[in-house]
Amino acid sequence: MRTEILRSALRTALILLVFYLLQVILLARFRIWGVVPLCFPLLAVAAGLFGGGIWGGCIGLFAGIICDSSLGDSVLLFTVLLTVMGFFSGFLGEFIMARGFPSFLLLGLIGLILCTGIQAVLFSMLIPTPWRVLLLAALKQLLITLPFFIPAYLSVRWALRPIRAARRKTTF
Amino acid sequence: MAKFFKTAGIVVLILLVLVLLLTGIGRLLGGASPLSQFLQAALSPVDKLLGSGVAKLEDIYGYMHDYDQLKEENAALKARIAEMANEVRRSQDANEENERLRTLLNLQRAHMDYAMVDANLISWSTSSWSSAFNIDRGSRDGIEAGDCVITECGYLVGIVTECGRYSSTVRTLLDPRSAVAARMETAGITAVAAGDFALMSQGRLKLTYLQDAGVLIIGDTVLTTGSGGVYPSGLVIGTVADLRLDQGGFTEYGIMDPAVELASLRQVFVIRGYEEENDAD
Numbered sequence: 001m002r003t004e005i006l007r008s009a010l011r012t013a014l015i016l017l018v019f020y021l022l023q024v025i026l027l028a029r030f031r032i033w034g035v036v037p038l039c040f041p042l043l044a045v046a047a048g049l050f051g052g053g054i055w056g057g058c059i060g061l062f063a064g065i066i067c068d069s070s071l072g073d074s075v076l077l078f079t080v081l082l083t084v085m086g087f088f089s090g091f092l093g094e095f096i097m098a099r100g101f102p103s104f105l106l107l108g109l110i111g112l113i114l115c116t117g118i119q120a121v122l123f124s125m126l127i128p129t130p131w132r133v134l135l136l137a138a139l140k141q142l143l144i145t146l147p148f149f150i151p152a153y154l155s156v157r158w159a160l161r162p163i164r165a166a167r168r169k170t171t172f
Numbered sequence: 173m174a175k176f177f178k179t180a181g182i183v184v185l186i187l188l189v190l191v192l193l194l195t196g197i198g199r200l201l202g203g204a205s206p207l208s209q210f211l212q213a214a215l216s217p218v219d220k221l222l223g224s225g226v227a228k229l230e231d232i233y234g235y236m237h238d239y240d241q242l243k244e245e246n247a248a249l250k251a252r253i254a255e256m257a258n259e260v261r262r263s264q265d266a267n268e269e270n271e272r273l274r275t276l277l278n279l280q281r282a283h284m285d286y287a288m289v290d291a292n293l294i295s296w297s298t299s300s301w302s303s304a305f306n307i308d309r310g311s312r313d314g315i316e317a318g319d320c321v322i323t324e325c326g327y328l329v330g331i332v333t334e335c336g337r338y339s340s341t342v343r344t345l346l347d348p349r350s351a352v353a354a355r356m357e358t359a360g361i362t363a364v365a366a367g368d369f370a371l372m373s374q375g376r377l378k379l380t381y382l383q384d385a386g387v388l389i390i391g392d393t394v395l396t397t398g399s400g401g402v403y404p405s406g407l408v409i410g411t412v413a414d415l416r417l418d419q420g421g422f423t424e425y426g427i428m429d430p431a432v433e434l435a436s437l438r439q440v441f442v443i444r445g446y447e448e449e450n451d452a453d
Binding site: 025 | 295296297298299300301302304306334341348349369370372373374435
C-alpha cells in the first residue's frame with residue numbers, strides 16, 4: 001500500500017507542476033477575452049472524488065497554495081477554499097455521488113462558480129465595480145475553464161489509480 | 173566441314189565484297205557510305221535509348237557510391253545550419269538588449285538623478301482580476317515596495333507592490349487599483365490615469381478627474397505630473413484614444429492607450445530613487 005501511496009503522490013505532484021507551468025507560462029501570457037482559466041479547483045474536486053476526503057483535502061491544500069502563489073492577489077483564500085472543496089468532494093464521492101465524469105462535471109462547476117463568485121465579491125469590495133461587468137468577467141472565466149475539465153479529470157484519475165486499485169484489493 | 177566452308181564461305185565472301193563495294197562507291201561519291209547511313213538511321217533510336225539508360229545507370233551508381241558521403245555531408249550541414257540559426261538567435265537577442273541599453277543610456281543621460289536597476293520579467297499573474305507580473309529583482313538589489321517601474325524608453329509600466337529578497341511583484345498601469353496623476357502634454361490639463369476593470373481586458377486606461385474647463389485632445393501624450401512623490405514627472409503614460417461621457421451624461425472622461433506594450437515586455441527598469449523637482453522653481 002505504501003508503494004501505491006508514493007506512486008499516487010508522485011503522479012499528483014507531477015500533475016500539479018504541469019498545471020502550474022501551463023497556467024503561469026502559457027495561459028497567463030496569452031489571455032483569451034482578457035481572462036485566465038482557473039484550473040486548480042478542478043484538480044481539488046477530482047482528487048476528492050477519486051481519492052477520498054483525505055486525498056482531496058491534501059491535494060486541495062497543495063493546489064490552493066500553488067493557486068494563491070500564481071494568482072498573487074489572494075493570500076490564503078484558495079489554500080483554504082480548495083482544501084475544503086477537496087475534502088467535501090471526497091465526502092460526497094464516498095457517500096452520496098457516483099465516482100464518474102458527470103459527478104465530477106457537476107462538482108467542478110459548483111466549485112468553479114464558488115471560487116469565481118468569491119473572487120468577484122472580494123474584488124467588488126476592494127474596487128466598486130458595476131455588477132454586470134463583474135458577472136461578465138466571471139462568466140468569461142467560467143467558460144474559458146470548461147475545456148480544462150477533461151484533462152483535469154483524466155490526469156487526476158490516472159494519478160490516483162494506484163491507490164484506488166490497492167483499495168479495491170484490500171476490500172475484496 | 174568442307175561443305176560448310178564452301179557454302180558459308182561463299183556467302184560471307186559475297187557479303188564482304190558487297191560491303192566493300194558499297195563503301196567504296198560511297199567514298200568515291202564523297203559522302204558517307206550508304207551502309208553506314210542505313211545503320212545509323214536504324215540504330216539511332218536504340219542508341220538513344222541505351223545512352224539514356226546507361227546515363228541513368230551511371231547516375232544510380234554514382235548516387236549509391238556517394239550516398240554515404242552525401243549523408244554525412246547532409247548531417248554536417250544540418251548541424252551547421254542549426255548552429256548558425258542558434259548564433260543568429262543569440263545575436264538577435266544581444267542586438268535587442270543592446271538596443272534597449274542604448275535607449276536606456278539616453279534616458280539615463282536625460283535623467284541623471286534616476287537610480288535604476290534592470291530586471292527581467294519572470295511570470296505574469298494568473299488572476300483575471302488584476303494585472304501584475306513578477307520580476308527577478310528584490311530587496312537584495314535595493315528594490316522597495318512603491319518603487320516606480322519603467323521601460324528603457326521611459327514609458328511607465330507600473331509600481332512595485334510586493335518585494336521579496338530575490339523577486340518582486342509589479343502592478344501594472346492597467347490594474348484597477350492603479351492611479352497616476354497625469355498631465356496632457358499639449359492641452360496642459362491634469363487628470364488621473366487610472367486602471368479600470370472593464371478596460372483592463374482591452375489593454376486600456378481611463379482618464380478621470382479631468383481639470384475643470386479642460387479639453388482633451390485625441391492623440392495627446394499623457395505624462396506623469398510627479399505629484400505625490402511616487403512617480404517622477406515627465407514619464408510617458410500613453411496617448412488619449414477616445415472621449416466618453418459617464419452614465420449620467422454629465423462628466424467627461426478619456427480612454428487612453430498605454431505607451432508600454434505589456435504583451436511584449438521582457439525587461440524593465442526599477443527606479444529606486446530620484447531627485448524630486450522643486451515645485452517652487
